[in-house]
Amino acid sequence: xxxxxxxxxxxxxxxxxxxxxxxxxxxxxxxxxxxxxxxxxxxxxxxxxxxxxxxxxxxxxxxxxxxxxxxxxxxxxxxxxxxxxxxxxxxxxxxxxxxxxxxxxxxxxxxxxxxxxxxxxxxxxxxxxxxxxxxxxxxxxxxxxxxxxxxxxxxxxxxxxxxxxxxxxxxxxxxxxxxxxxxxxxxxxxxxxxxxxxxxxxxxxxxxxxxxxxxxxxxxxxxxxxxxxxxxxxxxxxxxxxxxxxxxxxxxxxxxxxxxxxxxxxxxxxxxxxxxxxxxxxxxxxxxxxxxx
Numbered sequence: 263x264x265x266x267x268x269x270x271x272x273x274x275x276x277x278x279x280x281x282x283x284x285x286x287x288x289x290x291x292x293x294x295x296x297x298x299x300x301x302x303x304x305x306x307x308x309x310x311x312x313x314x315x316x317x318x319x320x321x322x323x324x325x326x327x328x329x330x331x332x333x334x335x336x337x338x339x340x341x342x343x344x345x346x347x348x349x350x351x352x353x354x355x356x357x358x359x360x361x362x363x364x365x366x367x368x369x370x371x372x373x374x375x376x377x378x379x380x381x382x383x384x385x386x387x388x389x390x391x392x393x394x395x396x397x398x399x400x401x402x403x404x405x406x407x408x409x410x411x412x413x414x415x416x417x418x419x420x421x422x423x424x425x426x427x428x429x430x431x432x433x434x435x436x437x438x439x440x441x442x443x444x445x446x447x448x449x450x451x452x453x454x455x456x457x458x459x460x461x462x463x464x465x466x467x468x469x470x471x472x473x474x475x476x477x478x479x480x481x482x483x484x485x486x487x488x489x490x491x492x493x494x495x496x497x498x499x500x501x502x503x504x505x506x507x508x509x510x511x512x513x514x515x516x517x518x519x520x521x522x523x524x525x526x527x528x529x530x531x532x533x534x535x536x537x538x539x540x541x542x543x544x545x546x547x548x549x550x551x552x553x554x555x
Contacts, residue, residue, distance in 0.1 A: 267289065268287035268288060268289060268435065268451050269287065269288065269289070269290075269291075269294075270285065270286075270287050271284075271285070271286060271287070271288055271291070271294040271298070272284070272285050273285075273294075273298040273302070275302055277302070277305045277306060277309055277420075278305070278308075278309050278313075278416070278417045278420070278440065278441065279441070280417070280440060280441020280442070281441060282305070282439060282440045282441060283439045284298055284301060284302075284424070284436070284437075284438055284439075285436055285437050285439075286428060286433045286435060286436025286437070286447060287433070287434075287435040287436060287450070287451055288433060296431075297427075297428060297431045297433060300427055300431065301424045301427050301428065301438075304420070304423060304424065304427060305420050305423075305424060305440070308416055308419070308420045308423075309416075309420075312343075312412045312416045314363070314411055314413070320340070321410060321411075321412060324336075324340075324401065324410055325409050325410060327401075327403060328403050328406075328407075328408040328409055328410060329407060329408070329409070330406055331403045331404070331405055331406030331407075331408075332403060333400050333401065333402040333403075334400070334401050335399055335400055335401075336396070336399060336400065336401045337399070338399075340401075341396055341399065341401075343412060343415055343416070343419065344394070344396050344401065345396065346415065346523065346527075347360045347391065347415060348391060348394075348396075350527045350531065351391045351392075353531070354531040354534060354535070355535075356390075356391070356392075356503070356504070357502065357503065357504070357531060357534040357535060358414070358527060358530060358531050358534065359389060359390070359391050359503040360391060360410055360411055360412060360415070361388070361389050361390060361391050361393070361394070361408055361409065361410060361411075361503075362389050362411075362501060362503035363409060363410070363411030363413065364385050364388055364389060364408070364409040364411075365382070365385055365389070365501045365503070365506055367385060368381045368382050368385055368506065369490075369497075369499070369501065369508075371488040371489060371490055371497075371499055373490075374490065374492075375490075375492075376490070376492060376497070382506035382507070383506070385506060386503075386504075386505075386506050388405070388407045388408050388409070389408075389503050390405070390503075393405040393408060394408075414526065414527065414530055415523060415526070415527065417440050417441060417443050417526075418440075418443045418479075418481055418521075418522040418523040418525065418526035418527070419522075419523045420440055421438045421439075421440045421443045421444065421445040421479065421523075422445055422479070422521050422522045422523055424438045424440070424445065425438050425445040425446070425447045425522075428447045429447060429448075433447055433448075434447070434448045435447065435448045435449060435450055435451050436448065437456045437458075438522075442461070442481070442482055443479075443480075443481045443522050443526060444458055444475075444479060444480040444481070444522065445478075445479045445521075445522045446475050446476065446477050446478055446479065448476070448477070449476040449477075453476075455474035455475055455476045456474070456475050456476070457472060457473070457474055458472070458473045458474075458475055458480055459471070459472050459473075460472070460473070460480075460482060460516050460551065461482075461486075463484050463485070463486045463513045463514035463553045464486070464513065464553075466486075470514075470551075470553065471516065471551050473518070475518070477520075478518055478519060478520050478525075479518070479519055479520065479521055479522035479524070480516060480517070480518050480522075480525055481516070481517060481519075481522055481525035481526035481529055482514060482515065482516040482517075482529055483500065483514065483515050483516075483529035483530040483532070483533045484498070484500075484513055484514030484515065484533070484553070485498025485499065485500060485508065485509070485512075485513055485514070485533075486498070486513070486514065487499055489508075496510075496555070498510075498513075500530065500533050500534065502534060509533050509534055509536050510536070510555060511536040511537050511555060512532070512533050512536060512539055512552060512553070512554055512555065513553045513554060513555045514533075514552070514553040515529040515530075515532045515533050515539065515543075515550060515551070515552050515553075516529060516550065516551045517529040517532070517543065517548050517549070517550045518548065518549040518550070519548055519549075525548075528543065528546065528548055528550075529550075532550065532552070539552070540552055
């Protein structure tokens with residue numbers, strides 16, 4: 263049997279507001295570049311489709327309908343993401359809610375001031391995934407002045423897709439890292455695992471945990487990306503959709519799962535569940551690491 267020599271390749275790029283990296287083993291530079299182009303093209307496609315920052319994205323079109331309350335035709339991919347979001351919504355006791363991004367209108371983490379309670383009260387009335395219906399490739403908003411944000415799902419979904427595209431192309435050894443959302447394609451050719459570091463939630467210069475993984479995925483959620491510190495109190499960017507205020511008890515949660523989208527949503531749900539987050543993760547049998555405030 264012919265044994266093909268494999269060489270390591272690394273491709274770095276920026277997407278979805280994050281530094282990204284692909285590492286995998288391939289027989290030739292030409293083949294590696296072809297696979298990398300295929301993967302980055304798909305990631306950029308997802309960014310264009312679901313970015314809330316791009317006025318011509320499909321998500322922006324959805325939110326135009328969400329603002330007035332109406333219906334819009336959606337494709338199978340979008341329907342799948344919405345169904346997954348609905349599952350997370352139900353499993354989290356309505357804490358994981360992709361309609362809660364509207365709270366950003368109140369919380370300006372670069373302002374240095376806390377939002378007005380009345381503004382939060384007004385926005386809370388516009389939150390609730392139960393106001394959405396998906397049927398026959400149509401998304402309907404039963405309430406106006408709403409907004410969707412796939413930010414808690416799409417990057418992780420993109421990491422899983424990237425790994426699948428690699429496998430379909432014949433890549434068996436590698437790792438996808440989209441801004442800390444990680445999916446393992448397979449161990450190194452010599453069967454050694456990948457070493458993956460988790461950033462310390464309170465010191466960006468330090469590694470909090472180092473894991474060795476041959477399969478699966480890792481994703482983290484925490485209050486360290488954007489926050490306000492007022493009178494010694496830290497207000498992170500993970501907002502409870504029922505209260506409109508940041509979670510306070512947990513600083514960071516990292517979860518290992520088979521799929522990156524599962525690891526990411528589970529980590530976020532645990533953050534939102536606060537004191538009950540660890541118990542919830544244990545009930546699911548997911549390997550996890552929690553940094554408490």
